[in-house]
Structure formats: structure tokens, C-alpha cells
Amino acid sequence: MTRDQRWFELxxxxxxxxxxxxxxVLRATRKTKNGPENLTPGHEEEYFASASASIPIGLHxxxxxxxxxxxxxxxxxxxxxxxxxxxxxADLFKPYSDEVHGTFLVLCQQGSKIEHEEWHVHxxxxxxxxxxxxxxxxxxxxxxxxxxxxxxxxxxxxxxxxEIRSSHLKDFLASRNEFLCVSSYRSRELIYxxxxxxxxxxxxxxxxxxxxxxxxxxxxxxEHGFQYGSSIEVLHxxxxxxxxxxxxxxxxxxxxxxxxxSSRKAKGRMLFRVWGELWKVEFIEPGEHSxxxxxxxxxxxxFFYTDGSGQRESAExxxxxxxxxxxxxxxxxxxxxxxxxxxxxxxxxxGRIDMGSGGGVHFGVNSIGLVNVYAxxxxxxxxxxxQIWAGFNVIPDGGVSRELLMAQAEGEPARTDAPEAFLRKxxxxxxxxxxxxxxxxxxxxxxEHERLFHLIHRFRAVDEGGFYGLAKDLARLTADSIDVAxxxxxxxxxxxxxxxSLTLLKSLLATVLQADEAYAVMTPLVxxxxxxxxxxxxxxxxxxxxxxxxxxxxxxxxxNQGAQLIGAVVGALNRIAVSFSPKEVNxxx
Numbered sequence: 001m002t003r004d005q006r007w008f009e010l011x012x013x014x015x016x017x018x019x020x021x022x023x024x025v026l027r028a029t030r031k032t033k034n035g036p037e038n039l040t041p042g043h044e045e046e047y048f049a050s051a052s053a054s055i056p057i058g059l060h061x062x063x064x065x066x067x068x069x070x071x072x073x074x075x076x077x078x079x080x081x082x083x084x085x086x087x088x089x090a091d092l093f094k095p096y097s098d099e100v101h102g103t104f105l106v107l108c109q110q111g112s113k114i115e116h117e118e119w120h121v122h123x124x125x126x127x128x129x130x131x132x133x134x135x136x137x138x139x140x141x142x143x144x145x146x147x148x149x150x151x152x153x154x155x156x157x158x159x160x161x162x163e164i165r166s167s168h169l170k171d172f173l174a175s176r177n178e179f180l181c182v183s184s185y186r187s188r189e190l191i192y193x194x195x196x197x198x199x200x201x202x203x204x205x206x207x208x209x210x211x212x213x214x215x216x217x218x219x220x221x222x223e224h225g226f227q228y229g230s231s232i233e234v235l236h237x238x239x240x241x242x243x244x245x246x247x248x249x250x251x252x253x254x255x256x257x258x259x260x261x262s263s264r265k266a267k268g269r270m271l272f273r274v275w276g277e278l279w280k281v282e283f284i285e286p287g288e289h290s291x292x293x294x295x296x297x298x299x300x301x302x303f304f305y306t307d308g309s310g311q312r313e314s315a316e317x318x319x320x321x322x323x324x325x326x327x328x329x330x331x332x333x334x335x336x337x338x339x340x341x342x343x344x345x346x347x348x349x350x351g352r353i354d355m356g357s358g359g360g361v362h363f364g365v366n367s368i369g370l371v372n373v374y375a376x377x378x379x380x381x382x383x384x385x386x387q388i389w390a391g392f393n394v395i396p397d398g399g400v401s402r403e404l405l406m407a408q409a410e411g412e413p414a415r416t417d418a419p420e421a422f423l424r425k426x427x428x429x430x431x432x433x434x435x436x437x438x439x440x441x442x443x444x445x446x447x448e449h450e451r452l453f454h455l456i457h458r459f460r461a462v463d464e465g466g467f468y469g470l471a472k473d474l475a476r477l478t479a480d481s482i483d484v485a486x487x488x489x490x491x492x493x494x495x496x497x498x499x500x501s502l503t504l505l506k507s508l509l510a511t512v513l514q515a516d517e518a519y520a521v522m523t524p525l526v527x528x529x530x531x532x533x534x535x536x537x538x539x540x541x542x543x544x545x546x547x548x549x550x551x552x553x554x555x556x557x558x559x560n561q562g563a564q565l566i567g568a569v570v571g572a573l574n575r576i577a578v579s580f581s582p583k584e585v586n587x588x589x
Contacts, residue, residue: 003044005198008188008216008276018182018282023150023163025050025182027106027119029074030152030160039225041193041271048161049074050184053093055102057177057286062099064211069279071095072183077117078107091122102181106162116158121149128175128293129168140168142357143384145339170287175294180284185277192272212280219275222268229266236260291383302386304378305395315386318379324400325378327371329559331392332363332459335385343457348416348563349403355385364404365458369557370394372401374408419567420457426570427477430577437582440486442505443478452477461562470562471531471550474569479529502526505576512579521575523549524568531565 006012018024028050035042051072055063078090088094093102105125111117121138125131131138131148138149148168152161173179195218204217220228240256243249289296303312304325318325332353335341340356354360361377371392378389403414431441452473461467482501491507493499499507502525509518527549534543547554550568552561 002196003188003190008190008198008274010186010188010214010276010278013186013278013280014212014214019284022166024166024169024180024284025184026052026149026162026164027074027108027159028161028184030154039191039221039223039271041191043191045187045189047187048184049186050182052106052180052182053102053104054173054176054178054180055093055100057179059100059102060179060283063181063283064281066095066100067181067183067281069183069185069281072181072281073185074108077110078104079110102178105164105180111158116156119151119159119162121162125149125164125172128172130292142382144355144357146384166284167287168292169284171290171292173284173286174288174296175290175292177286179286182280182282182284184280184282186280187275187277189273189275192274195272196274198274211282212278214279215277217273217275217277219273221271221273222266223271224266224268226266226268228268228270231263231265234262234264236262300383300386302383302390304375304390304393306375308396310395315379315383315390318375321375323375324372324404325375325389326366326394326396326398327373327389328392328394328462329365329369329371329459330462331371331389332457333462334388334392336454336459345418345421346407347403347414348418349401350407350414351418355388357382362404362408364401364407365559366398366401368398369559370398372404374404419563419570422570422574423456423477423566424453426573426577430573430580433577433580433582437580438486438490438508440483440489442483442486442576442580443481444483446481448476449481456566458559458562458566461558461565463558467558467562467565468531468534471528471534471565474565475529475532478525478569478573502529509576509579521572521579524551524572528565528569 028048030048032046034044037043038045051074053072072093072095080090081088090107091104093104094100103122105122107120107122109118109120121131121133126133126138129140129148130142132141132145133139136151136153137147139145140148147165149162149164151159154160169180198216198218200216200218203219204215206216207214222228226232236259238258239251240258242251289298291298300315302315304315304318305311306313306318306323306325332343335353335355336343338355340354342354342356342360343351345351346362350362350364352360352362359381361373361381364372366372373389378386381389403416407413427443431443434440434442455473456470456477458470460470460473479500479502482505484501484504487501487504487508491504491511502522505525506518506522509521513521527546530542530546531550534546544554547561550565552564552568554561556564
């Protein structure tokens, strides 16, 4: 393997400015090896180490002059101690000079022969930024569980790299009126069998500039790692006339010593070790504001369409008038992607969406399938949620949801129901009644049930593919989940004949209803089952027939058709549940 000279000179890292990065290194000790084993031609090795401390902003100039890898490195673990009778806390950064002091934001706990060391994030960072640790990541609970701090480990499990998101670090530093000093060391080395063509005039070659020092070295070594042509001196030291046979031997302070020297020349073929090293000290400046910890007011940079002309206004002024905003229906799916997110329905076309933190907002669906939210509710949402809403904001169209206006303007909520709100209850009723009457539950529960209940809502159907996906999940919850064995015990089949789950259920339903009525009740479930195959190029005539079976109006927006699909399935399940009630009179014949 060969590398050009710039690789050893670490040009890529010498020009990089950490203060501009999205992630800032808090601590690191990471080694990467490539190629053959150590001290073998072609062996390549990179090493990166870093340590950091936050320092009061008033000590900036002094820190620039005094801090280096010599006093801010990985040389020591962190633990409290008593020095000159004064207790020193574990997080105190205080180099030999008393001019500078600061705080370690990552504390290293010493390990043992069988336990690797551990790194701990400073409690002020965790509590100030409201973080929750899960494994080796720290998540911002109130910001959609986004990752703020992350820890990487090496193959043995030892910590190797800890980074923090720059935006959160700068917020923290601003609240403390501090900056972060990051001291680092990088090296790259490669073993050659012949001297490489590298134009370093001196060995070592040293280049220094503000905040960094680079050194390049080409060394002739043996395959055992000794300097080629060097001699190894061995000094043997012992005590003169020491009696090895004593039962309780003691070594005296005044005992005479005996010494013996020997030397041998380092053996092995000549190899060349090319080694580039870089020491840097960088400063991460605090942010201009601390909205998370100090609760500074920050002018919003998020804008929304507020009228039909396309005018856009800042989120800050959304509460100045009583008005509504319009969004693509996809925004609900994006909101539900967040951990802890939930949706509930108030009426047929209004509900509440909660992204998991920061409270929820009341929404409505208008006549053309757009989502409306009262502007003030968006204004009072956390900034990270405003950003999500803004990504789906559109120019007003189709008016405000009639049912949302009834609730928020007229004060008289609509007396309608969303089918999504009754899907679970209807299946539970069906199972209860079938258990009471026939001794088994029609819909078998399985591991995917809970996930399917959360997935089945009209906003899945934002387009044609989403509509078919919704139909597929409804079919999984109904046709695919029917207890065929239980049905066969109640509706015996001729020997050797097999029927599908929906046909079996229709046969059972026909024992309590007229045959044509049972057929009509089952039609939406059959239509849903047919729609699941639409992505397999179902003939258009059959496809249109399936849409009719679920009462979907093809001229309506897709999410409205999705609501109609769910409503048709819930209605069918409810009619079956009522028909299976133990109090129902058998009308079959």
C-alpha cells in the first residue's frame, strides 16, 4: 500500500475547523489498523485522541497561550482528590498553572484488567438539555427523541469516541458563559520495505502555526521495531554477597551492589517507518443564545403561508389573529413517525395529533383532504415541531374544515364519529359475542395486531399506493386474522373441501341472517381483500368493482376514500358483531 505525502502531512485535518462541524468531539481514543501485522511492510495505522474542557469566556486569551496537549490530554483518569488539604472535584480542569481552570464535560472512570474504562457525561449536560440515555446515545426527550450525544466503542467494548451535536453544545456553553477547548492528537504511519519518495528536508520535519503543530519523521527500523544499526544495552544490577539461603531474608539499605553490562546489536532487515503527527488546540465558541437552558427569546426563522396570495409570515406572529393554516395530509404521517406520538379522533373529521412531547394540536380535515390547524396552536408548539409543520404547509385552499370551525369558532362540535376510533372496539365486541355464542373468537390476536391498529388511519391513503397499503393492512387485521379452525368446527365442510376465511365467515353469518343479507354484510370485507391485490395489476373492471364494494367514491381525495374504506370495514364488523350477539334471534334458513 502506498500513500502520497499529503496523507502523512494530515492536510485534511490541519485545515478543518471543528467549530463549523455539526458534531463536536468531547473525548476520543481511536486506533485504526489496515494491511498486514505490525512492523510488516504495508502495515498502516491511524490514531486519534482528544480531550476537552469548558472554560470561562474571560480566560480565553490565557487559554490560547497556556493550553496544549501537555496539560489537556488523556494522561489521567478523573476522580476527586485532596491536594494541599483542599478537595478537588472530579470534573475540575486545572492545569499546573493556576491561571486557567474549567470543567471536564466527559469524565473517564478507570477500569481494571477485566473491566474496560467508562466515560460519563457531565450531569449538567444531561439535566440541562433534558437528555435520556439509551445504550450509547443520549436523546433529547422534548425534541422528538433526537440524538444529541453519541458514543462509539472499539471492538473490545472500550469507549472510543464521544461527540455532541454542535447546536446543543453551543446552547449549553452560552448558558454558562463559557467556551469549549478541544485538544487533540492525530498520527498516521506506514511501514515500507524501501525508502519512499517523500520530500521532507529534515527528519523530523516540523511545521507550526497558531493552535497546531505537525511533525513528520522517516525512521530506519528493524522488523522488531528497533532503530536500524542501533545497539541494545543491558545493565544487570544485583546485591553483593546476598545470602539466598536465609529463612527470613532482608535487604539492607547499605548493601553493596554488583553490576554487569552487556550489549547486542539490533538484528533484522531494514524497514522504513513514515510517521506524521498533528497536535491541535481548538476553541468551540458559545452560541449567541441559549433557548434551551437560559430560555432566551430567539426570533423565529420558520415561516408559514397565511393567505391565498401566498404571503408568508413568521411563526412568531401567528397568534396575532384568529386564523387557521393549511397543510398537506402527509404531515400527520410525519408526526406519527416520532417516538411517543399518538392520534385521537374527536369527530368524523377532527382530532388531536401529539408528536410525543410539547403537547398536541387540534386538527381538522377539509373538503379537499387538506389538514387545518389553528395558527395559534402552531405558534405555541416547540420550534422543532413548527419546523415539521412548515415542511408541509401550503397556500390556503378548500376552506377550513367545517367540523373544526364548528368546534373552534361556533363552540358546537359536530356530532359525528371517525371510523378509526371504533375499529378496535368493534373487533373486541365481535370477539366477545362470538365467544359467548359459538365458543371461539372470530379474530385471532397476534403479535402484529397492536402495530396494525396504529397504522390503520385515513392519512395512510395520501396517494393511490398508500390507499392500497391501507387496504392490505385492513385485510391482515380481518381476513388474514380470522380463526378458520374455529369456524370449521361450527360450519362443517364436506370432506376434502377447503374454503377461504371470508367464505367460512359468510357461511356462519348465514346461520343467523338471510343469505342475501349475509352476502351484503360481508361485501366490504371481500372488497378490502380484493384491493390488497391492486398492486399486482388487478384488471381495471375488477378494481373498480372492489372500490364499489367498500363504498369508496372515486372522485373524492384519497384520504377521504381511505376514511370511507375504514368506515365500510368497521360497519361490516359491527353488523357481524351484533348478529352474533347471544340475544340475536336465528333468522337463517
